[in-house]
Amino acid sequence: MSSPESSTAPDASIPSDDASPGTRRALAVVVAIVFIDLLGFGVVIPILPFYVRSFGVSDVYIGLLAASYSLMQFVFAPILGRISDQRGRRPVLMLSLVGSVLAWTVFGLAGEVELVIGTTFAVATLFVSRMLAGAMGGNIATAQAYIADITPVERRAGALGLLGASFSLGFIFGPAIGGLMASEPVVTAARDVLPSFIPATRFSLPSFTAAAFSLVSLGSAFLFLREPERQRSPAGQATTTLISQFRDALSDDSLRGLVVAFFLVSVAFSGVQVMFIPYAADIYGYNETETALFLTYIGLLGTLNQGVVVGRLAKRYAEALLAVVGAICLAISLAVLPFSPNVGSLLPSISGPAWLSPELLVLLLVGALLSFGNGMLNVSLSTLVSASASSERQGNAFGVTQGSGSLGRTIGPPTMAVFYVLAYWSPFVAGAILLVPVVAILVTIVRRPRPTIS
Template sequence: MTSEADHKPPRRAAIIFVFITVVLDMLAFGIIIPVFPHLVQVMTGGEISTAVRWTGIMGAMFGLMQFVFSPVQGALSDRFGRRPVILASNLALGLDFILMAVAETLPILFIGRIISGVASASISTANAYIADVTPKDKRAAAYGLMGAAFGIGFIFGPALGGFLGGWSVRAPFWVAAGLALANFVYGYFILPESLPRERRSARFDFREANPLGALRMLRRYPQVFALSIVFFLAALAQFSLNSTFVLYSDYRFSWGPQEVGYTLALVGLCSAVVQAGLVRRLVPKFGERRVMLAGLVFGVCGFLTLGFAATSTLFLLGIPLLALAGLGGPTTQSIITRQVDPGEQGRLQGAITSLGSLATVFGPFVFSQIFAFFIGPSAPLHLPGAAFILSAMLLAFGFILGWRATVDLHPMTPEPAAHAEAGLPSSGELPAMADVEDRK
């Protein structure tokens, strides 16, 4: 029988690869952020209002493609394995960035943006891979590491994109293509398959490989469904920052690009420290449930601080609180994965990613409109921070929902070796409904 030590190197190498995959993907997407609107502007004849409208349409289409195809990729990975789906996604992204780099017309660029949305849906497969290769009591730390990868990509990606954009508006697309294709080559030679054939789905079912089918799957697990809503609310709340931060800080504190850039870099750095460092230290001591709920509380306090801050100093005090809100995401996701069979992890992660993509579609519009309304002449009161206050309310509701959904969940403890070998649940795991049916 293979010893536990024999499994550690492949598992460590696999997690490192997925971490590098996410970092490179986020770098690739971050690099084009500063120049994409300018490329659209070039293709629309230099008209700013037209460029803004088309940039918004393409951003919404990107989110819509993620919403539709995340369950598809998740189901494909459950049927055929994680490795081919991840590699195909990396290859498609690399070729797509080349397509956008050479695009001369708006329709070609639009098609490229659609392909990006389809291919980037593979984050659901990466998350399922983590669930495959990580022990249950270590998953929160692993998902925290993935959150840190997002932070690293978005700290350095836009800065590198801005630097490259000084040479050419198309240069960042070529570098992004190089990163994605290098990721494909690296994975082709390094990445092992994480889902054994005996644990794969017997068939690919189109009825479940779509957003509505994915939601029906979540409904089979009441606790998972409730925590998925918490995950969605947290993702939606985040868009108050993405959608209004630049305009809000200019309106309230007269910040320019330099102050905004430094502040966003600080946000990314603090988030990376919390998710890569604190999660793995706090979960063994306090348990996943307490850490998840604490993250939601910190998020409420952070957004309220931003919303009511009268000075830039008070506003900056909200950043550490928002960084600590990052404790909630990895722990929520870890709790969710323990309730679902290994052969359904791809569909589970596809459903969760699809919900996050739905936030991408609606979040920017909702929060930008709220900000515009509460600084406009028809507002019942002048409240520039209304978007942040709404985010605090969303997280407060998420806290209540998360508290009720996990009230019977015991703190996560390391799984005894005897239980692991026998396939028994750990003390912190609630049996999934499908598992209960199997035991009958």
């Protein structure tokens, strides 16, 4: 097992005395771009299941819609990762942001499509928009590779933790903004202000807001993002197919387990993510705004975990060990989450605000453990991937592992949606069970020395 010193990183603040101003500026720009883009993504999260239900279709379509995005991301993420190795990080980031602008705009028009040509075409519009967004969804893997380009190995955990914190910040403010945009007062005011040809509904306004955020992110990338200096992968030596990229990764002892772990974690967690909002609506009676408030709470905890806690723990402990702890915490929280009301009903009444019932208190505590485990696991896995790949193949390695995650997110949501229809608690318990082999894989990584990458 690698020593703590060899695998640690400073806090995710990165601007240290030995980091050049150019490095700090580049890191700040790419983190800001990802934050703005994820802010738009977070805006739509609280309304998406309600949007699907508004067309009168089964909850299974919620899972299928999520899977359509991930399937396209699975196909295109390794391709975009390879292109970023050959052609540059900046062009790929900008292309993905253009796709986000178009996708969210089309997504917000599905309600109008239903009025004109019917429900079938409206649902098809949702699928087209999510598939477009998935095909262009290589910005995360490319952003991770960008950070790997500009930071030394010993500081990468902190830098990737900072990127993870920008994710969480997007999920703090994004759902809150989405809940606000879907509220009746805002919708009413928008109808009075906007031109009649712009639809103003509790579903279209968050979607158009997400498109606007992606447009701002695109403008920021165009104005401020510069291509990092690095050793590029020669085009003639690049892996040319998706299958061969995965074959190479699975034949690499240092990457094989990580690829499998990304897949299993994604199957487990993506299904739970998609079905939590229907769970909150059905079991706790939450609407879009109330769901957005809970997601904002989870996002706030995620920011603290990934932006502060992970960086500090990475100073003292190896990434693989942190990943094991994160996977165990995540498994426990998923197993307990669907039974939060049952556990809360066993607790005595608590003094405090009238809205803070024992059932909600348990849900908040389980959510905190889930946020801690997920943040610890994701950042540690990303750092392990970075340490397992040579400098000229960072984009390829992240593309393959993110592609593996996308395959998991293709399988997870529809499978867990079917489970949810059969029994509301089953997706969460199934997710916890899937994390058991992930813990086993990570334990084997803890027990073996990690090769040093020059």
